[in-house]
Structure formats: C-alpha cells, structure tokens
Amino acid sequence: MLVNILCLSLKTENDYVLRIYLRCYVLFLVAALFNAARLIGCESHELKEALSARRIQTEEGNIVEKFTMQQAIDARDALAKFIYASLFDWLVEQINNLLEVGKQHTGWSISILDIYGFESFKKNSFEQFCINYANERLQQHFNRHIFKLEQEEYELDGIDGVKVDFADNQECLDLFEKKPIGLLSLLDEDLHSPDANDATLANKLKQNLNGMACFKGDKGRVFGVRHFAGEVLYDTNDFLKKNQDSLNPELIELLSSCNGQLPQLFAIKMLNQTLEPATSLDSPNQSVSAKFKGKLFKLMQRLEKTKPHFICCIKPNRKQLPGMYEEDLVSQQLRCSGVLEAVRMSRSGYPTRMTHQEFADRYGFLLLETNESQDPLSISVAVLKQFNMLPGMYQIGYTKLYLRIGLVSSILSSRVF
Structure with missing residues (x-):
C-alpha cells in the first residue's frame, strides 16, 4: 500500500523510472520472504509477523510491540545465524554418529580441527574478535606441544644446556580471560548495564586495560590487541548487540510449529536448553562470548587428550x-x-632422537669390532666415537640419544667412503 501511494505521487519521467524501481524492489522483498517461509515450512505472513513485532505480557494482557527497521533487521539476522549454527551442529552430529561405529570396534578415533587462522581486516568487529581469541588459545596449544613439551623432554631425560626459546602468548590470553577485569568479563558486564553502548564500552576497556602489555587504546570506539600473530585493531561498533544476539520467543515458537522437520528439531533443542541449569554451556541466557569461551575450553580439553599432528x-x-x-x-x-x-x-636443538636400543639395532653393524655382551648404550657410544662425532653434535640422555641435524647422514657417508 505504501509503495502504491509513493508511486501515485510520482509524475515526471524520472519519477516513472523510480516507480518501476520501487515496484521491482518490493517484488524482490516479497519473493525473498516467500522463499524463506517455504524453506522453513511456514506461511509467509507468519514469518513476517514474527520478524516485525513481539508480544509483551502485562497485567492487562498481551501487547504487540512493532519493531523499528533496525530491530527487524536484528531479528532477521538472529534467526539466520540460529538456523545456520543449528544446521552446522546437526551435520557434524550426523557425521560423528556414522563414524562412531568404527570407534566402537577399534577404540580409536581421529579428530580433525580445521581453522582458518588469525584475521585482520581494515575493520575488525566482534566476529574477528572471537575468531582471533580462539586462534590465540589454539596457538598456545601448538606452543605447548612444539616448544614447552620439547623443553620438558630434554629436562626429564637429563639433557643439560638446551634452552628452547619461543614467544609465549600467555599475556594475551590473560587479557581476554582474566577475571574480573579482562576483555570477555568487561564485555559481558556491559550487557547488564542499561546505559551501556558501543562508545562507553570502548572507554571502559581503555580505562581498565591500558596497563596490560597486550592492550592498546586507540581513538574513538577502536582498541587494539597485540596478538601472537601481530596487532589487530577492533571497532566496538555493534559489539554489545552481537554479543547478546538473542532470538525472540516468537521466532522459536514459529520454528517449533512449522512443517519443516529440521527447524522443528532446532527449536525443540533450544526450548529444552532453557530448562537446563544456568551453568550449561549452551544455556540461551548466556552471552555469545560466554558460550564461545565455554565451547572453546571444552574443545581444548578434548585436544589435550589426543596426540596432535599439525599441518x-x-x-x-x-x-x-x-x-x-x-x-x-x-x-x-x-x-x-x-x-x-x-x-x-x-636447528638449535636435537631434532633426531632414538632410544639406545633403536640406535644400536640400526647402526651397531657399522662397528669394526663388536662385542655381543655390550649393552645398547655402550654400542651407541662406540658407534659415535668410531666416526669421531664431535660432542656438540649429540647428547646422551637416560633413555635416548639426541642428535643434531645431519649427524646420521654423516655417519652413513663416513662408512661409505
């Protein structure tokens, strides 16, 4: 009706072009609404009502409050994100159920975690904030297994004088996770403040975190984080809205009553979660960042129980x-x-390592004089001495031999020539 009124008020030739444009635009919106409703399994007018208004219960009864344009956009985005996330979880669950049969027979399983890596664009918002936080935590997992456990192995096997130097990112993780003053805590705290907005959030972060090494205050709504991968500037615009990202009860009710089997399943799962204790990682009362952190910690616990390989x-x-x-x-x-x-x-350590038994079995035949009564350690030391290997090229641990790069090839080439 509004479009018809606007079109009637347009009289000139240019206005005629605009009138055609307006009609095409409305037809496009109607088609999009119709297609979305068809895919979900409901009537288009039902979807339109759920996206454009909400019911508020009062003592006098229910009051229908019409959304502003921005509120309607937020409702649409929340519904799209909910369906996308639920569908993704459902697909992963189906795949894992099919693979579970093999695990029941063997007791073994392989988990694959595919991540894109750190993100830094001209404008970085809440999405990049969460992605980079997850990558920061996964980077520490990588550091632990590649660097920290390497150092621990040297120390436990009695190898002295080897120091593994690497850039630890614990300070950056503290910036995110520290309570009560950390990025995630302060972000969640502002959700409960009626006067909070994106600008006040940025000021609050700068006032409380400027003393931390990995934090950098910037102009306006922007703040910086010195990540392991480099500095990233974040714009707090829409941070609070995206962190809340609540789904209207009308939309859950619509999904639960529609004809589509999967939307019904997603809605029922959401309704069941509202009945679970508030400590649940999937509780709808939690903020997006709190849910994200909980799921990330659950993932890290699972990763710590596995033997990792990095590609x-x-x-x-x-x-x-x-x-x-x-x-x-x-x-x-x-x-x-x-x-x-x-x-x-x-290059600075001893990347090639073998148990004394393994080294003796593999290279003991190179000795010019052999003594069958010799133990594996004695055989290994004799091989190294026979080929005049410098002491700095290897170290002898309680259980293993630790060898520099190229030492094994030197032994073999010395034998050949």
Whole structure:
C-alpha cells in the first residue's frame, strides 16, 4: 500500500523510472520472504509477523510491540545465524554418529580441527574478535606441544644446556580471560548495564586495560590487541548487540510449529536448553562470548587428550594463481603460525632422537669390532666415537640419544667412503 501511494505521487519521467524501481524492489522483498517461509515450512505472513513485532505480557494482557527497521533487521539476522549454527551442529552430529561405529570396534578415533587462522581486516568487529581469541588459545596449544613439551623432554631425560626459546602468548590470553577485569568479563558486564553502548564500552576497556602489555587504546570506539600473530585493531561498533544476539520467543515458537522437520528439531533443542541449569554451556541466557569461551575450553580439553599432528597450509599468493609465490605473504603466514620458530628450535636443538636400543639395532653393524655382551648404550657410544662425532653434535640422555641435524647422514657417508 505504501509503495502504491509513493508511486501515485510520482509524475515526471524520472519519477516513472523510480516507480518501476520501487515496484521491482518490493517484488524482490516479497519473493525473498516467500522463499524463506517455504524453506522453513511456514506461511509467509507468519514469518513476517514474527520478524516485525513481539508480544509483551502485562497485567492487562498481551501487547504487540512493532519493531523499528533496525530491530527487524536484528531479528532477521538472529534467526539466520540460529538456523545456520543449528544446521552446522546437526551435520557434524550426523557425521560423528556414522563414524562412531568404527570407534566402537577399534577404540580409536581421529579428530580433525580445521581453522582458518588469525584475521585482520581494515575493520575488525566482534566476529574477528572471537575468531582471533580462539586462534590465540589454539596457538598456545601448538606452543605447548612444539616448544614447552620439547623443553620438558630434554629436562626429564637429563639433557643439560638446551634452552628452547619461543614467544609465549600467555599475556594475551590473560587479557581476554582474566577475571574480573579482562576483555570477555568487561564485555559481558556491559550487557547488564542499561546505559551501556558501543562508545562507553570502548572507554571502559581503555580505562581498565591500558596497563596490560597486550592492550592498546586507540581513538574513538577502536582498541587494539597485540596478538601472537601481530596487532589487530577492533571497532566496538555493534559489539554489545552481537554479543547478546538473542532470538525472540516468537521466532522459536514459529520454528517449533512449522512443517519443516529440521527447524522443528532446532527449536525443540533450544526450548529444552532453557530448562537446563544456568551453568550449561549452551544455556540461551548466556552471552555469545560466554558460550564461545565455554565451547572453546571444552574443545581444548578434548585436544589435550589426543596426540596432535599439525599441518600448516600456506596461501601462496593473493590472486589464487598456480606457481606464484608472494614472499611477503608467505613469510607473514610462517611467522604468524609459529613455523619459523619451530624450524629455529629444530636447528638449535636435537631434532633426531632414538632410544639406545633403536640406535644400536640400526647402526651397531657399522662397528669394526663388536662385542655381543655390550649393552645398547655402550654400542651407541662406540658407534659415535668410531666416526669421531664431535660432542656438540649429540647428547646422551637416560633413555635416548639426541642428535643434531645431519649427524646420521654423516655417519652413513663416513662408512661409505
């Protein structure tokens, strides 16, 4: 009706073009609404009502409050995110159920975690904030297994004088997770403040966190975090709204009554979660960041119980062309992922290691004089001495031999020539 009134008020030739544009735009919106309702399994007018208004219960009865344009957009986005996240979880659950049969027979399982890596754009919002926090926690897991456990192994096996140096990111994690004054705590705290907005949030973060090494205050609503991969500037615009991201009860009710089987399943799961204790990681009363942190910690607990293997994929160029390597882009990714530090550690340490028995079995035959009564350690030491290996090229631990890069090939080449 509104479009018809606007069209009637347009008289000139230019207005005629605008009138056609308005009609096409409305037809596009109607088609989008119809298609969305058809996919969900409800009537288009039901979806329209749920996205444009909400019911408020009072002592006198229910009052229907019409949404503003921004509120309607927020409701639409919340519904889309809910369906997308629920569908993703459902797909993963179906795949895991199919793979569970093999685990029941063997007792073994393989878990694959695929992550994109740190994100830094011209404008970074709440989404990049969460992604980079997760990557920071996963980077520490990588550091622990590549660097910290390496140092522990040297110490436990009696190897002295080897120090594994690496950039620890614990300070950055403290910036995110510290209570009661940390990025996540302060962000959640502002959700309960009626006067809070994006600007006051930015000021609050700067006032409380400027003393922390990994935090950087900036102009206006912007603040910076010195991540392991480098500094990222975040704009707090819409941080509070995105952190709340609540789904209207009318939308849950609509999904639970629709004809689509999956939307019904998603809605029932959400309704069941409202009945669970408030400590549940999936409680709808929690903020998005609190849920995200809870699920991330659950993931880390699972990862700590596994034997990890890391595969680092490098994007060779920005144009996605074969056979082309942009040196600055590749170098940046190697630095961000910790690969360069891992290589540096390998060159300065003892990357090749074998038990005394393994070394004796593999290279004991090279001895010119053998004594069958010798123990594996004695055989291993005799091999090293026979080929005049310098003491700095190896170290002898309680259980293993620790060898520099190239030492084994030197032994074999000495034998050949």
